[in-house]
Amino acid sequence: MSTVSTTLHRVGDRFRSLPRPAKLALAVLAVLLVYLLPIINPPLITTTDSDFGAVLFSCAMYALVAIGLNIVIGYAGLLDLGYIGFFAVGAFTVGVLGSQHGKLPLLLCIPAAMAVTMVSGVLLGAPTLRVRGDYLAIVTLGFGEIIRLVLVNTNWLGASRGISNIPSPPSIDLFGVPHLVWNGAVASIDLGNETRFLQFSVTDSIPFYWLTLTIVLVVLFLDWLMQNSRVGRAWEATREDEDAAELMGVPTFRFKLLAFATGAAIGGLSGALFATKQAFINPDNFTIIYSVLFVAMVVVGGQGNRWGVVLAAALLTWAPEKFRFLSDARFLLFGMALMALAIFRPQGLLPPRRTVRAKQADEETEVLEEGVAHA
């Protein structure tokens, strides 16, 4: 386990030490490869029992969720166990504005969904961010359930029937991209099976994947900009020691609220993408188990490392689909894998570099102290 992440870190290091043009070229190549995944259908990675394009869309969507929740948990240190609530608010805002009570085009629905979730984040955060730690976890847990119960019981929101006919993004049909089929190690082009660029429809998930992946990349960049600024430092200082941060001039409450609202907006954005992809949503899509899964993604990935949580989100979404043939046993294995990770690698797959450095230094000190004790 730890060798995996050391290797990943080493890859990261080597990448960073490359000259700038090479770095750029490699990055473009990697991004291109990720975009083309559903076209290439790489034999070992592709899922045979479910539509690979749909699985990849889920991976990208949950990656977005994980990036948002990572701001709340990883940077600001606020344990949010009701993140599905924001996801649901985003999805239902799109549903209400685009289908149930209006005919707004999707491109207007999405920013509206983000705004509404941001407001809901502020409304939830303003009273609750005054409590800390465990209490906040319980309050947010309640929030997630309240949202779901309100959805089930409100006719205006479609109650348990949910909302259907949610609009798709506007299509611009330019050209078709034929898929690859693999016969062992030999690939051939399947002209009978192509994805129209860019035609959003219920039958083909790949354009939705491309859209979501693009949004993920943009949000990752914004996340980087934010972390490397006064805002990111204030979040981390608050996480480390709230009282000390306050006494060093950080308005901690304001920054916690900002983290909450930013996280909520990103959660709402992913919910909106989910709604438009599914075209149909009902309250059963937003049960509490998803909140737990989201937290698992952040913890497994390594709290505070954006690449780690993206990796974990993709992995935790892809694995159950890949091993669908194991039927129910896969959930048992999934749970066992999570437990093993918690025991052998509590800091997550790819913790922020500083956690790794700190751990190494701690081990060195420990060895030194033991050496003294035995002498």
Add this chain to the structure above:
Amino acid sequence: MPESTSTGGATGAQVVAPEPTESVPDTSVDITVEELVDLPRGKMLEVDDVTLRFGGVKALDGVSFHINTGEILGLIGPNGAGKTTCFNVMTGVYQPTSGAVRFMGDPLGKRQKFQITKLGIARTFQNIRLFHNMTALENVLVGADAHHSTGMVSALLRLPKHRAEESEGLDRAFELLKFMGLDRRANELARNLPYGDQRRLEIARALATNPKLLCLDEPAAGFNPAEKVRLMELIQTIRDQGYTVLLIEHDMKLVMGVTDRIVVLEFGKKIAEGLPSEIQDNPAVIAAYLGVDEDAS
């Protein structure tokens, strides 16, 4: 600017610092803040008849004293006398039950902690409270951010304000790290620094907020005598750069040597105030503090 600095975590580029050797403060660095040079003489901070009750316990009982601009005031007293509580009232951690604290003539009132820091009071902690999983440089940057106003929007758009504040903060932070002898350890995590460096980093972080009044809560705790002497010299240098210093310290000999005036607390009450030489001979102080336990340090 952001490309070349270690303000970030996993992906932030790191400043390559040379191998750490022994930390030697470079006190020739000028860390003065411009506005400090012409501070009006007189009372910088007044503690006026402050009482603080926790239920039935009077932690502070009608305490009054003041700090003059540009002096080093020692606050001493036996354990549990209320010294740190006094700090907490002055920095907004506790609201006094009665009485008031005035900073440059202006009552602190119900100001929040971070607002008081912005006014110009900074402190360190008796038990070190650094941001342990951030680097030394980032710790100081957080302090420097106290007077910055970059928000989400200017950070995301990398507006000129963000750039200006970021480079100003970095300059200030490196200056202070150098002054404290920590510049070689800028990129180390605070938790991995040796104990003495952690104490000095706390002072650097507090200075980064551009305070007019620097409150040090037992900065030399756990130091050996030689280190204590060096720290006291450092504190005097800080004062000479224009800062006013309030110092809680247990070691009587040091307090006598470095402070201009001394206030003595016992059981939440002020029992003496005066020049070090006066305090030394004050019978009440000797009874309360020195006489009872010679080794109170």
